[in-house]
Amino acid sequence: MDVAxxxxxxxxxxxxxxxxxxxxxxxxxxxKLSYWRERDLLEYHLNFRDRFFSQYGLLCNRMIRTLDGRGxxxxxxxxxxxxxxxxxxYAEDLYPEMKGYLLAALxxxxxxxxxxxKYAYSSEFPYRETLTALTTLKPLYPKSYTLxxxxxxxxxxxxxLDKPSRLPPAPYGGYRLKRVMGQLFxxxxxxxxxxxxxxxxxxxxxxxxxxxxxxxxxxxDALLNGVDDEMQAHIIxxxxxxxxxxxxxxxxxxxxxxxxxxxxFQEEWEATKSIIExxxxxxxxxxxxxx
Amino acid sequence: MSDPxxxxxxxxxPKQVVxxxxxxxxxxxxxxxxxKETKLSKEQMDLLLYLEERFKQLHFQGYVPLIKTKxxxxxxxxxxxxxxxxxxxxxxxxxPAQKEExxxxxxxxxxxxxxxxxxxxxxVIKQSYQKMVFLRESRQFxxxxxxxxxxxxxYLSPFELSFVTHFHQLMKYCDLAKKRLDDxxxxxxxxxxxRSVLCHGKCSPSxxxxxxxxxxxxxxxxxxxxxxxxxLAYFVRSSxxxxxxxxxxxxxxxxxxxxxxxxxxxxxxxxxxxxYFPETIFNSVTLFKENRxxxxxxxxxxxxxxxxxxxxxxxxxxxxx
Numbered sequence: 001m002d003v004a005x006x007x008x009x010x011x012x013x014x015x016x017x018x019x020x021x022x023x024x025x026x027x028x029x030x031x032k033l034s035y036w037r038e039r040d041l042l043e044y045h046l047n048f049r050d051r052f053f054s055q056y057g058l059l060c061n062r063m064i065r066t067l068d069g070r071g072x073x074x075x076x077x078x079x080x081x082x083x084x085x086x087x088x089x090y091a092e093d094l095y096p097e098m099k100g101y102l103l104a105a106l107x108x109x110x111x112x113x114x115x116x117x118k119y120a121y122s123s124e125f126p127y128r129e130t131l132t133a134l135t136t137l138k139p140l141y142p143k144s145y146t147l148x149x150x151x152x153x154x155x156x157x158x159x160x161l162d163k164p165s166r167l168p169p170a171p172y173g174g175y176r177l178k179r180v181m182g183q184l185f186x187x188x189x190x191x192x193x194x195x196x197x198x199x200x201x202x203x204x205x206x207x208x209x210x211x212x213x214x215x216x217x218x219x220x221d222a223l224l225n226g227v228d229d230e231m232q233a234h235i236i237x238x239x240x241x242x243x244x245x246x247x248x249x250x251x252x253x254x255x256x257x258x259x260x261x262x263x264x265f266q267e268e269w270e271a272t273k274s275i276i277e278x279x280x281x282x283x284x285x286x287x288x289x290x291x
Numbered sequence: 292m293s294d295p296x297x298x299x300x301x302x303x304x305p306k307q308v309v310x311x312x313x314x315x316x317x318x319x320x321x322x323x324x325x326x327k328e329t330k331l332s333k334e335q336m337d338l339l340l341y342l343e344e345r346f347k348q349l350h351f352q353g354y355v356p357l358i359k360t361k362x363x364x365x366x367x368x369x370x371x372x373x374x375x376x377x378x379x380x381x382x383x384x385x386x387p388a389q390k391e392e393x394x395x396x397x398x399x400x401x402x403x404x405x406x407x408x409x410x411x412x413x414x415v416i417k418q419s420y421q422k423m424v425f426l427r428e429s430r431q432f433x434x435x436x437x438x439x440x441x442x443x444x445x446y447l448s449p450f451e452l453s454f455v456t457h458f459h460q461l462m463k464y465c466d467l468a469k470k471r472l473d474d475x476x477x478x479x480x481x482x483x484x485x486r487s488v489l490c491h492g493k494c495s496p497s498x499x500x501x502x503x504x505x506x507x508x509x510x511x512x513x514x515x516x517x518x519x520x521x522x523l524a525y526f527v528r529s530s531x532x533x534x535x536x537x538x539x540x541x542x543x544x545x546x547x548x549x550x551x552x553x554x555x556x557x558x559x560x561x562x563x564x565x566x567y568f569p570e571t572i573f574n575s576v577t578l579f580k581e582n583r584x585x586x587x588x589x590x591x592x593x594x595x596x597x598x599x600x601x602x603x604x605x606x607x608x609x610x611x612x
Contacts, residue, residue: 084299
C-alpha cells in the first residue's frame with residue numbers, strides 16, 4: 001500500500017514504513033495508522049478524544065491533523081487517521097482517585113459527545129422483557145428458575161425509580177494505559193461505543209474485587225466528584241439496578257455452562273449487595289442516594 | 292501538565308530551554324520557539340484566534356502567528372492557565388530609537404487596517420464621557436483624601452513628601468485633562484463621528500520585536516476594539532525616557548503615526564486628555580499604599596519620581612498639541 005506519499009499531507013518531512021500497513025517512522029517520531037470504514041464512527045472518535053483532552057486534560061490518542069487541519073485522509077474506501085505510537089505501558093496501578101477521575105472523564109466526555117443513533121443504546125432496564133425471558137427457563141433449569149424468581153422482590157426494590165438511567169455510551173472497550181513524557185496516556189480502541197451501564201458497572205465491580213475498602217471508596221468519591229449531579233444520579237442508579245440478574249437470565253437462555261453461570265451470578269449479586277452497603281447507596285422516594 | 296508533555300503536543304524535543312520572564316525560549320532541531328503560559332479567558336482566546344484570521348484576511352503581517360499543536364489546537368489548557376507557542380523572533384536591532392520609529396509606524400498600520408467608523412450615537416458618546424469624568428473624579432478624590440491624611444503628620448516619608456510637593460501640579464494636570472475631555476466631547480458631538488480600531492492593549496516597546504527592518508507585535512492578550520488613542524497614549528507614556536527626555540522625539544513619533552493614520556481633530560483632544568491625566572502617578576501611590584510587591588521605600592520613591600518626570604515631559608509636548 002502506498003500511503004506513505006499521502007502522509008506528506010500531514011507535513012512530515014519524511015515517512016517510511018516500520019510495519020506496513022500499521023506503523024510509520026517520520027521525522028517527528030513513530031506514528032500509528034488507523035483505518036476506518038465508517039465515517040460516523042471515525043468522527044465520533046475524533047470528537048470524543050478531542051473533548052476528552054480539552055475537558056479533562058488527559059492525553060490520549062487523538063487524531064494528528066493534516067496541514068489544512070483535517071483529522072483524517074481518504075484512501076479508497078477507507079479513511080486513515082494518524083496517531084502517536086506510544087510504546088511505554090503505564091506499568092503501575094493507578095492510584096484510587098485517578099481511577100475514579102478517569103471513569104468520570106469518560107462519562108463526562110461521553111455526555112458531551114454526540115453519538116450516531118446507531119450507537120445510542122438505551123440504558124433503561126428492560127424489566128418486562130427480562131421477565132419474559134425468565135419464564136422460558138422454567139422447563140430447562142427449574143432450580144435456577146426458582147432461585148431467580150425468588151429474587152424478584154429484591155429486583156423490584158432495586159428498580160424503584162421513575163426515570164430510566166441515561167448514561168451515555170462511550171468507547172470504553174479495549175483501552176490501554178500508556179505513559180508518555182511521564183504522563184498518563186489513554187489509548188482508546190477504535191471500537192464502537194459501548195452501553196454505559198455495562199462498562200461502568202463492570203469497572204466498579206472490578207474495583208471492588210481488587211481494592212481495599214478505603215481505596216474503593218476513594219475511587220468512587222472521585223468518580224462522583226468528577227461528574228455533574230445528573231450523571232451522579234445515573235451512575236448510582238446503574239450500580240443499584242439488577243443488571244447481573246438480567247445477564248444471568250440471558251446467559252441461561254443460551255444454555256451454556258448453567259452451573260457456572262449461576263455461581264457467577266450469585267457472586268455478582270452478593271458483590272453488588274456489598275457495594276451498595278459499602279457506598280451506602282439507597283433508593284428512597286423514587287430517588288437515589290449515596291452516603 | 293509538565294513542560295515535556297506540553298511540548299510533546301507540538302512534537303518538539305528541546306535541545307535548550309531558557310526562561311525569559313513569562314516566556315520560555317525553546318531551541319529544537321525544528322527551529323526556535325517561544326512558549327508562553329498565561330491566564331486567558333475563553334473570550335480572550337477566541338479573540339486571539341479571530342485576530343489571526345482577520346490579520347490573514349487583511350494581509351497584515353506585523354504580528355507573530357500562533358503555532359498549532361499536532362492535534363490542531365491553538366492553545367493548550369493547563370489547570371488554571373493556557374499555553375501557546377509562537378516562532379521565536381530574535382530581535383536584531385540595537386538602536387532603541389529606531390525600534391520606536393518602527394513601532395509607531397506598525398501601530399499606525401495596525402490601526403489603519405482595522406479602523407471602523409461606528410454608528411454615531413450622541414447618547415453613547417455622552418455615556419462614555421460621563422463614565423470617564425466619573426472615574427477620573429473618583430480617582431482624584433481618592434488622592435485628595437490621601438493627601439489630607441498625610442498632611443496632618445509632622446514628619447513625612449520621602450515618598451509622601453515627594454507626592455505632596457507635586458500634588459498641586461498634578462491637580463492642574465487633572466484640570467487640563469478635564470478641559471481637553473470637554474473639548475473632545477463638544478467636538479465629537481459637532482462632527483458626529485466616532486471610530487474604533489483594534490487596540491493592542493499593551494502597546495509598549497517590550498511587546499514589539501524588530502527583525503531585519505520589519506516589526507512584529509507580540510502578546511495580543513489584552514487587545515480590544517477601542518479608540519486609537521488608547522494605544523497611542525500607552526505608547527507615548529512607555530516610550531518617554533525619564534531624565535533624558537527630548538520632547539522632539541514624541542512630536543516626531545506622533546507625526547510619523549499621522550503620516551500613516553491621520554487623527555481626527557477631536558481624537559487629538561482625546562489624546563491630550565488621556566495624556567494629561569496623571570493616572571500612572573496615581574497608580575504608583577496605590578502601589579506604595581498596598582505594597583503587594585513588598586518593594587523597598589526607595590524603590591517606590593524612584594518609581595514616583597520617574598513617573599512625575601515622564602508626566603512633565605508629556606506636558607511639554609502637549610503644550611504644542
